[in-house]
Amino acid sequence: MRTHFIAIGGSAMHNLAIALKDKGYLVTGSDDAIFEPSKSRLEKKGILPEEMGWFPEKITSDIDAVILGMHAHQDNPELAKAKELGLKIYSYPEFLYEQSKTKTRVVIAGSHGKTTITSMILHVLNFHQKDVDYMVGAQLEGFDCMVKLTKDNDFMVLEGDEYLSSPIDLRSKFLLYQPNIALMSGIAWDHINVFKTFDDYIEQFRRFVASITPGGVLVYNEEDAEVVKVVENAENYFRKIPYKTPEYEISNGKVLLKTEMGDIPLSVFGAHNLLNLEGARHICHTLGIMDEDFYDAIMSFKGASKRLEKVEREDKGILYKDFAHAPSKVKAAVKAFCEQFKNEKKYGFLELHTYSSLNPVFLEQYDHAMDGLDEAIVFYSEDALKIKRMEPISPDLIKEKFKNENLKVFTNAEELHAYWDLLDKTKGVYMMMSSGNFGGLDLTK
Structure with a gap:
């Protein structure tokens, strides 16, 4: 072909x-x-x-x-x-469906957590040498390519994105997959350049649930009120499996998951990641992985690329980078960081550079997003606003919308880099949140 x-x-x-x-x-x-x-x-x-x-x-x-x-x-x-x-012209998701329409399709959806959950599932399956086709949006340790397509595998695991399919197909990507097994991790308004109202955004998830094949399975986060509403109002027939944050504790800086089989030490941290883990466990169970085997594998999961990923620095300073940029993701990442390092001085840097995050109306979603950090820094480029043909935003407006008067706001990359260079990275802990690169900042030095 x-x-x-x-x-x-x-x-x-x-x-x-x-x-x-x-x-x-x-x-x-x-x-x-x-x-x-x-x-x-x-x-x-x-x-x-x-x-x-x-x-x-x-x-x-x-x-x-x-x-x-x-x-x-x-x-x-x-x-x-x-x-x-x-x-014949295909969008990316449309072609993936064509490649998987004879397989059992497992689709992981949600405004946040879908990449991590998909990565967890693939890590567990790979650990136990269970071969499946897949597509995930982040690099995962032990995988050369993040898409795998075969003639013989019975299952395909897909990260389901709600963004548009192509310039000529304006459907959300995950609406093309028609899942047999699905997971929905959470709903928090995103992509406001496409979905102008929250209800427009939620409608994509209503349609996603409606696209589950008859008699299929939906694993869903019962702690998310919007998810619960969508599931309860669904009219098609599928089996519903709710999940919630499991019990855990932090002991000597190590996260221990409480299970019937005893305490399971983990390499990831944060309540949101424990919630993601629980969703992944339920999906793996539908694929024939018993809990004991799931826990055996998940202990070695170190996270997906740029999801609370530790950066190895020359000076051995403690620094994590996270893809978080949408409000719900930033709040979850900050909460996890503050919980994990409660006795350290915590620095949190956030770059705003997507259309949504630079929209004054949407900025209200970031209220108190950086609370709990000892030093909170927001960076956005005035040049990026010009390129996107967006109106200027004042640092005072950022502080007002974040509801954080102590916020440091930088609009020039050179000034941000000068501030960064003055910090002693061997003192305190650092988290960098962005889907960009902070104007070319080298996080390893």
Whole structure:
């Protein structure tokens, strides 16, 4: 089968391209910019475009599938050529469904926690040498590629994202998967550039639950009121399995999970991660993994990339980075950090750079998000606001919306870096929260 990727360099797209190459497909692609690690990984597989840009002449009638990434625009010249030739054009999730429609599909959804839960499930299955197909949005230790597609595996585990499928398919990605087994971890308004009201956002999860195949299974977080409402109001038939935060304690800096089999030491921390773990346990149970085997495997789980991930520093200072940028994720990460290091001086840095986080209306969702930290710092780039064609935001407005008068606010990367350089990283503990890079800050030095 011959496939062509329009916008092959994306974090998700390049993984799918590699998975198809490994499956024996003929893979080509284009993009106007490709960064690391995508560039090196595509080059290693021999599918890195020879030059950057869009080339309609690459689109020929012998292509079986064109896979369109979100980075491309509706007026993309390669897309126009594919339409002209009448080729089959798939979004990323649509193609994944085509590859998995004969399998049992396990879809992990939610505004927060879905990457970690998916990673936990895959870690446990890998530990016990249970082979499944999968797609997850973060790099996981022990996995070379974060998409795996085979002809023979009976199950596929999918991280279910509520964001749009492609520039020409405005459905939420997870609506295309039609899960046999699903999990919903939580609902907290996000992507307000797409979902203008909270109810618009919740509607995507209503539709997701409605898409569960008849007689399927839904594992859901019973501590989230919005999730419970969606589940209780669902009209289709499926088995409901609720979960909640399990009992645990922190002893000598180590998290111990309380179970019938005794205390289980963990390598991750935070109540939200214990909640994620419990959801993963229920999913693994539906896949035939007994609790004893689950706990045996989960002890060695160190977390998904950029999810409270410890950074090895040259000076041995204690620093964690977290992908948290949406309000609910920031609050959960801060709470976990403060609980884990309650006797240390705690520094928390947050970068605001998504459309949602820089919207003055949405900023109200961050109220008290940084409370509990000894030093709380927020960074956003005035240049980024100009690029996104958004109105300027004053530091005072940030402090007002966060309801934190002691907040330090930086709008210039050079000033942030100067402040960072003055800190003695061997004293206190540090957490960096962003889906960006704080204007190029090197966290290892």
